Amino acid sequence: MPRTQQASERVAIVGASMTQFGQREGWIMDLLAEAGLECLEDAGVDAENVEHLYVSNMASGEFEGMTGVPNALAHDLDAMPAYTQRVDQTSSSGGAGIYAAWQSIASGASDMTLLVGGEKMSHRSTPETTDIIASVTHPVEYKTGVTLPSFAGLTARHYLERFDAPRESLGKVAVKNHKNGVDNPNAQFQKEVDLETVLESPIVADPLRLYDFCPITDGSAALLFCPESVAEEYTDEYVVVAGVDGATDTHVVHEREDPTIMGGVVESGKGAYKMSGYGPDDIDVAELHDMFTILEFLQMEGLGFADQGEAWKLVEEGYTKRDTGELPVNTSGGLKSKGHPLGASGIAQGVEIYEQLMGEAGPRQVDADIGLACNVGGFGNCVITTIMETAQ
Amino acid sequence: MTMEATRYEDGSISYPGHPRGPGGTEPVETIDLSEYTAEVVTWTTSTATPPGVREPNTLAIVEFDVDGESVRAIGQVTTDDVETGDDVEPVYVEELREPGAGIREPDSQDWNGYQFEPV
Numbered sequence: 237m238p239r240t241q242q243a244s245e246r247v248a249i250v251g252a253s254m255t256q257f258g259q260r261e262g263w264i265m266d267l268l269a270e271a272g273l274e275c276l277e278d279a280g281v282d283a284e285n286v287e288h289l290y291v292s293n294m295a296s297g298e299f300e301g302m303t304g305v306p307n308a309l310a311h312d313l314d315a316m317p318a319y320t321q322r323v324d325q326t327s328s329s330g331g332a333g334i335y336a337a338w339q340s341i342a343s344g345a346s347d348m349t350l351l352v353g354g355e356k357m358s359h360r361s362t363p364e365t366t367d368i369i370a371s372v373t374h375p376v377e378y379k380t381g382v383t384l385p386s387f388a389g390l391t392a393r394h395y396l397e398r399f400d401a402p403r404e405s406l407g408k409v410a411v412k413n414h415k416n417g418v419d420n421p422n423a424q425f426q427k428e429v430d431l432e433t434v435l436e437s438p439i440v441a442d443p444l445r446l447y448d449f450c451p452i453t454d455g456s457a458a459l460l461f462c463p464e465s466v467a468e469e470y471t472d473e474y475v476v477v478a479g480v481d482g483a484t485d486t487h488v489v490h491e492r493e494d495p496t497i498m499g500g501v502v503e504s505g506k507g508a509y510k511m512s513g514y515g516p517d518d519i520d521v522a523e524l525h526d527m528f529t530i531l532e533f534l535q536m537e538g539l540g541f542a543d544q545g546e547a548w549k550l551v552e553e554g555y556t557k558r559d560t561g562e563l564p565v566n567t568s569g570g571l572k573s574k575g576h577p578l579g580a581s582g583i584a585q586g587v588e589i590y591e592q593l594m595g596e597a598g599p600r601q602v603d604a605d606i607g608l609a610c611n612v613g614g615f616g617n618c619v620i621t622t623i624m625e626t627a628q
Numbered sequence: 629m630t631m632e633a634t635r636y637e638d639g640s641i642s643y644p645g646h647p648r649g650p651g652g653t654e655p656v657e658t659i660d661l662s663e664y665t666a667e668v669v670t671w672t673t674s675t676a677t678p679p680g681v682r683e684p685n686t687l688a689i690v691e692f693d694v695d696g697e698s699v700r701a702i703g704q705v706t707t708d709d710v711e712t713g714d715d716v717e718p719v720y721v722e723e724l725r726e727p728g729a730g731i732r733e734p735d736s737q738d739w740n741g742y743q744f745e746p747v
Contacts, residue, residue: 371731379725379737380725389674390688441673442675489702495669
């Protein structure tokens with residue numbers, strides 16, 4: 237039973253974990269249990285203390301015919317009688333899980349909420365996986381055979397032509413994020429790629445090529461939330477959710493007034509900044525949803541890190557590099573090299589920010605007290621932005 | 629078969645239509661976009677297509693001008709030889725992709741429609 241708490245009490249994160257991302261032998265339940273158990277162990281919290289258990293997952297029913305996973309996970313973790321709930325917001329299911337977990341603690345409904353996200357995808361062929369993900373589209377879009385990578389190609393061409401940006405600038409996003417991923421032992425790809433390799437890789441959705449896209453990935457990640465007063469019972473060092481917000485944009489992508497502005501990024505960013513009292517200049521490190529390289533530009537601009545049409549210049553200048561940049565972006569390797577198990581990705585972004593703020597990021601460590609994660613669903617259809625800070 | 633767009637109380641037009649338009653405005657009429665030409669805003673050629681979709685699949689977002697009101701649409705292009713700014717006209721096709729080959733329930737939507745052909 238949740239105890240009475242002050243509505244103003246801040247929401248703490250006291251544990252974080254992620255499994256190895258990549259091609260995994262385990263199925264969805266194996267992956268979720270692995271991350272969930274590791275997260276509880278990381279925090280030193282027993283499963284019996286978990287009051288709410290949320291599972292971020294887009295499509296376990298479609299991918300492997302497994303539904304009802306939150307209850308199944310509660311049983312596997314021996315977390316009964318915890319209240320369970322599935323959070324599906326397509327690719328932003330993980331971020332939406334963070335928002336739901338924050339709400340459960342902030343409202344006083346739960347004193348300990350475990351959030352686990354995961355997806356098992358690699359057993360399906362690339363066309364099948366592409367189709368499951370593309371099922372987010374409106375019927376008039378779906379019948380054209382459009383895919384999420386196609387939306388990226390359409391948007392990238394428009395961006396490059398309109399802002400006179402060089403094709404190479406997108407390639408440099410991939411090069412940077414692959415370089416960061418080398419130091420992430422849980423990343424699917426721990427391999428550098430050079431610009432020439434990116435620019436000569438096979439075309440997937442012209443002008444974008446293979447290395448502009450994240451891979452198909454199995455994996456899971458978890459975060460543990462509680463009120464700050466409860467966190468202090470377990471540890472002196474934890475992270476606080478300073479701001480979080482979610483927003484939507486049009487379902488039909490071509491109906492957006494400006495194809496280079498993701499309204500969900502802009503609006504969720506505004507909400508997270510307002511709640512936290514911080515602005516773009518206060519952010520020390522950011523995880524952006526680089527499912528496609530062009531998305532890193534659109535989020536940098538939508539979140540106020542760059543003016544519209546200018547993000548490519550910052551990437552060219554090295555502004556977002558991990559070791560020398562003013563704002564390191566995707567120190568984890570991003571979805572690009574870490575991989576994108578749909579329901580896990582937003583949580584894995586949170587795991588990276590948590591580790592950066594806790595000083596636990598090892599060779600990826602940057603100097604950071606405030607971090608931001610932006611998790612994008614569909615092609616910007618729904619977006620969650622979360623700002624975290626070290627506990628003061 | 630028409631390429632049906634919807635005009636709302638405020639004069640704006642969307643393709644496809646929705647029960648409510650901008651500012652909560654109600655639909656007032658439908659417009660057949662197949663009677664108009666459009667301009668290519670952007671395009672891509674997809675080489676990794678889902679089951680039942682032609683490969684490669686060249687797609688474009690195009691903009692129609694309906695009596696001074698612009699409305700955009702996405703569609704397949706009849707050729708791979710297309711550029712931004714090209715004028716195109718809608719051309720009817722019985723089946724844009726194979727119903728039932730993908731995950732979507734075949735009876736849940738239409739599969740015929742219009743491709744865009746440069747003029």
